[in-house]
Amino acid sequence: MIFKVWAPKATAVEVDVAGAADVADVAVGGQADQGDRGEPGDGGVPGVLGERRAMSRGEGGWWSAEVAEAGHGTRYAFVVDGDGPYPDPRSRRQPEGIFAHSAVYDHARFTWSDHDWKGRDLRGAVIYELHVGTFTPEGTFVAAIEKLPHLVELCVDFVEVMPVAPVPGGRNWGYDGVDLYAVNETYGGPDGLKSFVDACHRAGIGVILDVVYNHLGPSGNFLHPFGPYFSGFAGSYWGEAVNLDGPGSDEVRRYFIGNAVQWLRDYHIDGLRLDAVHALHDRRATHLLAELSEEVDTLACSVGRPLSLIAESDLNDPRMIRPLEAGGLGMTAQWDDDVHHALHCAVSGEGHGYYADFTDLTALAKVLTAGVLHDGSYSSFRERSHGGSFAGVPGHRLVACLQNHDQIGNRPAGDRLPMAALKLGAGLLLTSPFTPMLFMGEEWGARSPFLFFSDHVEPQLRESEGDRRGREFDGFGYAWDAPDPSDEETFLRSKLDWSEVKEEAHWSLLCWYRDLIALRKALPELSDPRLDRVRVEADPLGKWLLMWRGALAVTVNFSPESVTLPLPEGTVLLASDEPVVADGEGLRLPGQAMVIYRTTPS
Structure with a gap:
């Protein structure tokens, strides 16, 4: 096979092939112990030293080398100007974690059974967001498949899976991902994700994958030695800005667009949720999102099924979901925080931080009829006017929720709404003109919190994570007293307790959610956008x-x-x-x- 890597400034690149035999598959849901992965360092990944072969420079800064005996499972890494070895920036598998060699992965080896799947349109749909690691006690794709009958009975149309890119350690929300083309081995690796998508399609459920293109995690990010992937300034609170419009950015943009295409084409994913697109710094005439939309529309024509792009945007800018031909960015839909805030205030009585403008029922009345509250009006939280009018935008292009991972997990205690609040809030959400989204466990009033958790390997990151999280929410109106994100117990407490469903109060709420969704699907008035x-x-x-x-x-x-x-x-x-x-x-x-x-x- 031929190994390729983009390294435009390098004078010499080598491929370090650590063995031609297939990598022994990690047991589904397993991952090598931390000690087997080695410790991170400036010199690249540790691991078994293999045979290094010089690569030849080609057009556009692409280097290549043929290794005839390599194939599916072969471990490899790259050495750039004598430094490394580093994982492949486009690694499709990291069997031993983010600090080890990549492994060749052949997509054609997986046998699909979803040949009759014709896709699912976002219009009229109900979305269910879940985190693989906490959705079940086992925290794997295989275990999540076993819960699909529950989702079928609930009558949801899509599951939205929080990010699955490899992360440091064994637990993470997913937004610290690196090796963006690979799948977290803790959950089951690439075959595990494909099995989950395949099972969802057989059950009649589409899959939306949450992807992060505005930054990479602080640990295990080895893109710097290869090329100008970053702009050199802090693009957001979460990390360095990705280079979307500077020198060398043509190939960087192709890196992210190619990643999106991989999920939709090779993993049969039905849509992508694009994290925090307001943190994408792009001054080009054609924005990355518009370019991505065009590529995805082209792919949809090829695969013969609808493909959706859902943006998380804090801008309240209708151009986000305006069609390309009308001068917009072409997103299928966007998250609508204004609806969440208005619903939350109505059922909880809270009014701190960014909730301050939403405490009166007139705010809820406006978002239900106009889509957003801030359509150019003054935002007291931002201390400026904010947003634009969504007049003429159909409601199905706005994804609304009563709870999601952010709105629960960004609270110090990760606490959810009580059942009485869920009953009323869900009633309004599921009869609204928007595309409703539920968060895992909401439908039965789960008592388990959804806390912020991580498992950084470097001591300085691990020890400072709690303080960093507190600084992020300075000014949000919380007395920040959150459990240590690095403590495993924080993660374990966030797992759903499925035995609750058998309790009368929880079962009653679940039936309420089922009835609401069934009525929404039965009566055209309730899904009218x-x-x-x-x-x-x-x-x-x-x-x-x-x-x-x-x-x-x-x-x-x-x-x-x-x-x-x-x-x-x-x-x-x-x-x-x-x-x-x-x-x-x-x-x-x-x-x-x-x-x-x-x-x-x-």
Whole structure:
């Protein structure tokens, strides 16, 4: 086979082939012990010294060397101007972790069974976000497959998997990833991810993968010796800016676009969630996201199934989801934090930090009809005006949630909303014009927190992680008293406890979620994405809210006392609590209750 690597400034590059025999597969869900991976250092990766072969420089700074006896499983690394060996920047597998040699991985060796899968469109869909390591006690793709019947019964359309790139140690949220073309061996490696996607497709569920292109993790990032992958300045709180518009950036852009194409083509992924795109520093006439959108649209034509790109953006900029032909960036959808903030304030009563502008029910009424609160209005948290109007944007292009990994995990205690709040918040979310997303365990009111955890190898990173995390949220209104992210117990506490589902209160909430999703799919009014068709009435005292979806009245009583809404005659379709009385005076709702009501045509 031929080994290739891009190193435009190098004067000599060698490939260090550590053995031609297949790498023994790590047991699914396993990973070599930390001691087997060696310690990180400035000299590159440790490991078995192999035969070094000189590589020949080709066009564009690409180096190549043919090693006839190499094949699937062969361990290898690169030596650049005498330094290294370093893992392959495009390594498809790191069997012994991020500080060891790469391994050749042949995508063609996996046998797929999803030949009848035609993909799934984001329109009308419900998304379920999960973290592989905490979704099950085992924390593997194989164990996650066993829980798919639960998701089928819940009737979700997509699972959104938090990042799976290799990370230091054995546990991490995933946003400290390096070796972006590889898959974390702790979860099951590349074959594990393919098996999970294959099983999801057989179950009728699409897969969205969370990817991080705005920075790389602070540990195990060996891209610097190869080329100008970074811009030389702090692009965000999380790390150095990626070089998207400076000298040598053509190949850097192809590195990230090629990564996206790999997931969608070789892993049969149905969509990508692009982390924090506001931290992508790109001053080119054609933004990276627009270039990526064009490439993905082309790929969709080739594979014959819809492919989605969902941006996490803090900009409230409608250009993000405007089509390319209309001068936009061409994203299929974007996360909508304004909807989350308004829902959270309505059901929790909190108003600190960035929640301050969302405490009044008028904020919730606006986001339900306009998509965002800040459409050019003043943001007290940012101390400036923020955002633009989303008028004319269909709601399905805005992914909204009541909870997600950030909004739970960015709280010091990683605490979730209580059941009463979930009941009301989910009722509004799942009857809204947006694309709803649930966070794992939300559907039964999981008691386990979702804390921030990591497992850095370097002592200085490991010991400072807690303080760094606290500084990140300075000014957010929290008294930061979080458990140590490096303590394994922090990770273990974040795992879902599936035995809770059998308890009556949790089972009742799960049935509520199932009924809401089923009703959303049965009644076209509830999935109608046209924001200008939504009408909202909010109580000036903040006790109740009424959202009209065609002839359907979605009524919510946030107060502990019962309220009566003057509605015409009709039929109760779904109620969170009894009794609900529909009489000549209108609809009477018990305290902290929700009713979906169809009015009778006059």
